[in-house]
Amino acid sequence: xxxxxxxxxxxxxxxxxxxxxxxxxxxxxxxxxxxxxxxxxxxxxxxxxxxxxxxxxxxxxxxxxxxxxxxxxxxxxxxxxxxxxxxxxxxxxxxxxxxxxxxxxxxxxxxxxxxxxxxxxxxxxxxxxxxxxxxxxxxxxxxxxxxxxxxxxxxxxxxxxxxxxxxxxxxxxx
Amino acid sequence: xxxxxxxxxxxxxxxxxxxxxxxxxxxxxxxxxxxxxxxxxxxxxxxxxxxxxxxxxxxxxxxxxxxxxxxxxxxxxxxxxxxxxxxxxxxxxxxxxxxxxxxxxxxxxxxxxxxxxxxxxxxxxxxxxxxxxxxxxxxxxxxxxxxxxxxxxxxxxxxxxxxxxxxxxxxxxxxxxxxxxxxxxxxxxxxxxxxxxxxxxxxxxxxxxxxxxxxxxxxxxxxxxxxxxxxxxxxxxxxxxxxxxxxxxxxxxxxxxxxxxxxxxxxxxxxxxxxxxxxxxxxxxxxxxxxxxxxxxxxxxxxxxxxxxxxxxxxxxxxxxxxxxxxxxxxxxxxxxxxxxxxxxxxxxxxxxxxxxxxxxxxxxxxxxxxxxxxxxxxxxxxxxxxxxxxxxxxxxxxxxxxxxxxxxxxxxxxxxxxxxxxxxxxxxxxxxxxxxxxxxxxxxxxxxxxxxxxxxxxxxxxxxxxxxxxxxxxxxxxxxxxxxxxxxxxxxxxxxxxxxxxxxxxxxxxxxxxxxxxxxxxxxxxxxxxxxxxxxxxxxxxxxxxxxxxxxxxxxxxxxxxxxxxxxxxxxxxxxxxxxxxxxxxxxxxxxxxxxxxxxxxxxxxxxxxxxxxxxxxxxxxxxxxxxxxxxxxxxxxxxxxxxxxxx
Numbered sequence: 001x002x003x004x005x006x007x008x009x010x011x012x013x014x015x016x017x018x019x020x021x022x023x024x025x026x027x028x029x030x031x032x033x034x035x036x037x038x039x040x041x042x043x044x045x046x047x048x049x050x051x052x053x054x055x056x057x058x059x060x061x062x063x064x065x066x067x068x069x070x071x072x073x074x075x076x077x078x079x080x081x082x083x084x085x086x087x088x089x090x091x092x093x094x095x096x097x098x099x100x101x102x103x104x105x106x107x108x109x110x111x112x113x114x115x116x117x118x119x120x121x122x123x124x125x126x127x128x129x130x131x132x133x134x135x136x137x138x139x140x141x142x143x144x145x146x147x148x149x150x151x152x153x154x155x156x157x158x159x160x161x162x163x164x165x166x167x168x169x170x171x172x173x174x
Numbered sequence: 175x176x177x178x179x180x181x182x183x184x185x186x187x188x189x190x191x192x193x194x195x196x197x198x199x200x201x202x203x204x205x206x207x208x209x210x211x212x213x214x215x216x217x218x219x220x221x222x223x224x225x226x227x228x229x230x231x232x233x234x235x236x237x238x239x240x241x242x243x244x245x246x247x248x249x250x251x252x253x254x255x256x257x258x259x260x261x262x263x264x265x266x267x268x269x270x271x272x273x274x275x276x277x278x279x280x281x282x283x284x285x286x287x288x289x290x291x292x293x294x295x296x297x298x299x300x301x302x303x304x305x306x307x308x309x310x311x312x313x314x315x316x317x318x319x320x321x322x323x324x325x326x327x328x329x330x331x332x333x334x335x336x337x338x339x340x341x342x343x344x345x346x347x348x349x350x351x352x353x354x355x356x357x358x359x360x361x362x363x364x365x366x367x368x369x370x371x372x373x374x375x376x377x378x379x380x381x382x383x384x385x386x387x388x389x390x391x392x393x394x395x396x397x398x399x400x401x402x403x404x405x406x407x408x409x410x411x412x413x414x415x416x417x418x419x420x421x422x423x424x425x426x427x428x429x430x431x432x433x434x435x436x437x438x439x440x441x442x443x444x445x446x447x448x449x450x451x452x453x454x455x456x457x458x459x460x461x462x463x464x465x466x467x468x469x470x471x472x473x474x475x476x477x478x479x480x481x482x483x484x485x486x487x488x489x490x491x492x493x494x495x496x497x498x499x500x501x502x503x504x505x506x507x508x509x510x511x512x513x514x515x516x517x518x519x520x521x522x523x524x525x526x527x528x529x530x531x532x533x534x535x536x537x538x539x540x541x542x543x544x545x546x547x548x549x550x551x552x553x554x555x556x557x558x559x560x561x562x563x564x565x566x567x568x569x570x571x572x573x574x575x576x577x578x579x580x581x582x583x584x585x586x587x588x589x590x591x592x593x594x595x596x597x598x599x600x601x602x603x604x605x606x607x608x609x610x611x612x613x614x615x616x617x618x619x620x621x622x623x624x625x626x627x628x629x630x631x632x633x634x635x636x637x638x639x640x641x642x643x644x645x646x647x648x649x650x651x652x653x654x655x656x657x658x659x660x661x662x663x664x665x666x667x668x669x670x671x672x673x674x675x676x677x678x679x680x681x682x683x684x685x686x687x688x689x690x691x692x693x694x695x696x697x698x699x700x701x702x703x704x705x706x707x708x709x710x711x712x713x714x715x716x717x718x719x720x721x722x723x724x725x726x727x728x729x730x731x732x733x734x735x736x737x738x739x740x741x742x743x744x745x746x747x748x749x750x751x752x753x754x755x756x757x758x759x760x761x762x763x764x765x766x767x768x769x770x771x772x773x774x775x776x777x778x779x780x781x782x783x784x785x786x787x788x789x790x791x792x793x794x795x796x797x798x799x800x801x802x803x804x805x806x807x808x809x810x811x812x813x814x815x816x817x818x819x820x821x822x823x
Contacts (some may be wrong), residue, residue: 053198059308060197071209085437089461093469129218129226129234135432137237146221146237152433161209167436170237 070159077116077158084111085153111156119155119166121148131155133165143171181313181342181559182303183551184296185350186330188247189373191215192548193299195307196556201354201549203542206302212544213302217294218242219281227298239265241281243291245374248401249276250288250333251326289329293336300337314339315555317547320346320379320397342558348379349392350550351516354541357383358390364511365395365503369529369537371492372517374404378496380503380510395503398495403488405446405519411484412442416457416474424470426463434463438472449478450521482524489528496532513537518544569594572688575652575660578615578624580605581709587652590620590692594658599651601667603644611636612648614664616677620695622702622709628691635664635673643720704757711760715752718764719745722771733774744770 087104090096111117119131125148127134138149148168155166183201185192190212194203203211208229218231219241226234235242243266252259254270254277267279277285296316303311316339318330327344334341348368352358357366363384370377377399384391416438417428428434441457448455459472500506513533519525520543529537541549570593576586579602587598604612613634619627638646647667654660663674695702722745726733733741744767751759 056308057197060306067209074209082440086460089469093461093464095468127234127237129230133233134236135436153436165233167433169432172237 071161073114074158074161074163077111077114077156077163080111081156081164083107088154115157115159116163117157119157121151121166121168123148123151127168127170129165131157131162131165132168134170135167136169137172138169139174140171141174145171145173147171179313179559180303180307180311180561181315181555182300182311183350183548183553183555184299184314184316185347185545185548185551186247186292186296186299186316186318186333187212187215187372187547188245188375189215191295191299192545193303194545194548194552195303196552196561199556199561201552203545203548204302204306206298207305213295213298214244215247215292215295216242216244217246217291221281225294227294240279241266243278243286246278246288246291249278250292251322251329252276289333289336292330292333296334296337296339300339312338312340313342313555313559315343315345315551315558316341317345317347317350317551319377320348320381320394321377343554345551345554346379346381346392346394347377347516347547348381348394348397350548350554351514351541351546352381352383352392353550353553354546355512355514355538357512357514358392361385365505365509367496367499367510367513367533368516369492369496369513369520370399370516371519371525372404373406373519374402376400376403376492376495378492378499380499380505395505396499396501398499398502400491400495403491405517407488408446408485408519408522409439409442411488412445412476412481413438415476415480415484416442416472419474420462420472424465426465426470428463428472431463434459437462445476446481446522449476449481450523453478478523485524489525492525493528493532507532507534510535514541514546515539516543516546569658571596571654572685573618573628573691574620575616575618575630575654576624577650577662578617581713582624583706583709584617584619584622584624584627587650588654594654595656597651597653599649602648602650604638604641604646604648605643607643608640609643609646610638610640612638612664614650614662614673614675616660616662616675619691621691621698622706626698628687630660630677631662631675633662633664633673633675635666635671637669637671638666639668708755708757708760711757711764712752712755715748715760715764715767718767719748722767722774725771725774729774737770737774741767741770741774 084104084107087100087107091101091104108118121128121132124143127146127148132148132155135152140149143149147170149171150169151166152169153167156163180195183194185194191214192203192212194201196202205211206213206228210229213228214232216228216231216235218226218234218238220226220234220238231242232244235244245264248264249259249268253274254268255274256276259268259276269277269279269285271277271285271287275287277287278291280286296314300311300314314334316330316334318327322330331341331344347370348366351368351370352366357364360383363382366381366383368377368379368381370379377397379397380395382393382395384393413435420426420428428438437459441459445455445457454475454477457472457474457476461469462472463470500510510533513529513535515526515529515537520529520537520539526537526539570591571588572590574584574586574590575588576584579585585600587600588596602612611634613632615624615632616630617624617627618630621627635648638648649665649667651663651665652660653663660677661674662677663672665672722741726738726741744763748760748763748767751763
């Protein structure tokens, strides 16, 4: 296609009467060039955007993968807490077999290995909604308001994320 | 280079909020810093002057009823005198603002406008998106109920502004849901029913999607619902049932024990969810309580049928608003083209059945019902930011592309369903010593045996310098361009000599042929697996023989005559069975040779000798890259490559 045009242009030069045709040719080529340049610029911008998006997505994917690794066992951990709760209740009874107590210890150490650690607020500790859930308030003179009166249920952390808050009863002025 | 401005989509719900974005054309809900996909729409002002948002606010609600603001959506944009405003769920004080609006009372007796409260929730959603994206977010689409009036919509927009968001648009929740379900992709007009049964409220909307001037316009024809009917009520029924059964059995009232009640609540919700996919579930709560006689356990079986009977009236309660909405819209169930489900409770089979029975057609439920509204908002956001125009719908290769390697195996270079254009390279080598040319035979398909796939063409790469097998590095590249044309090239990395050919898109297969091939591959999966394993065994045996022969030659006299005889006998045994081809026999004989040559190979290692030590079985994956197809031993004239034309074209 280009060769043909060049040929025409060369032929045109050969006969000076066609100088108008030559001008028209130049104008038309000029327009095509501008269009092509515009299109190229548009495509370039689009490419840059896509590149940037690609890099962003790669970064996010890596973050996802890291998080997935860290919290892969999150669901399982939540479910197993039920079992921990039940065992905990059971070993408190005087007839609880020694083996059951040992099993409970074993369970806790397995959990710790997987970075699942209990949240056991002490009585009188300040209530902190980042780690505790208030189930009820209790009027009492024994503790200052907003301090923990009773721990109903232990909470648990998985790595640095809250798996389940400790469920507590909070003091209020009598 | 700045990223394009992302317009995020926010579902600002009465109980929970959710934020989503479009990521290269695909919607994505974003988890907050606690790892949750939804955030409670609750804000608390603590004694210390702190403002808590989300789960932390929810957790301290009991200690701070007066200044923990939940369900603010019920107030936003309403006047203090609004008759709809009486809500038992609200424990904080609602006060009259100077302009007559309903505001709330703060800790220092100041009046706080509901948009200020909602702004804090929106700010948390904004931050959630920013943390994920890694850059600032300034624009959003926020959803509101279809029945919200101008004042409520403006107030929601104000909330966005306070949170630092330019709210590009406020859209109706049922409309957002319809977008999430791709309802705007259909041509022509349609009437959609949106059945939204969430945690605390039920909404039914009838919307019309009309094609006006080439654009899809959404119009809400009618809405109705029940502002106090939701999933939590379903949970309560189970809890009540458990409490009653336990009282019958043991006389104890579990409601009096806060820990027992908490465990019951969790167990009830879990059971409800399980019954959506199972016919029955066991509710097992050991040591739920204790009395004078010792510990007590709760162990009950709940069947789906029983659960359905417990909540039957709740489900029926949703149908009357549906009737009214249809009437108000001037439509009958026959006019409804599609029904879509929103809200977690719609996962219950009985709910879906009731909806199907009422509307006379099965509802669409393929979008996550908890997230549909946020996703729809994100889609709208992407349209407004122009991102959607920029998404190119690219093709994928329907079938895998690869070449034939040693043993007649199909070695795939480009997996099926890879988006094109794409390019993949892999290094191959020769199969025989002194092989000076390789033939690249290109195939398309999923079968393990290359010849079972569609042959696309072949060419030779010649003048490879003579060397031991496995030494030359031939880089083969498969490159599909934007027009669907496949370019295959082979380059000898040592000499730089390269040969290539082109396969046109049309020389592939028709859609029907593709489907047939995919089906065939599945049917022959077992057969193909065995074929693959047999070839692997053969190749391993071959490698071992070659390496052993090399070692024998190099060690020469160092190998005792008896040892040499044993090894050679094992080797000839193995050569025999390779031809016959039973995988297990080959493996046994390979092991025999390996054992016989063991002492010798130890000596090789000990002497620090050069060359390959014989090795046994390679893992399935690693064997693939070595070995190359048919080889020509002698000098080869530069071969022409030929393209095989599909007879069917």
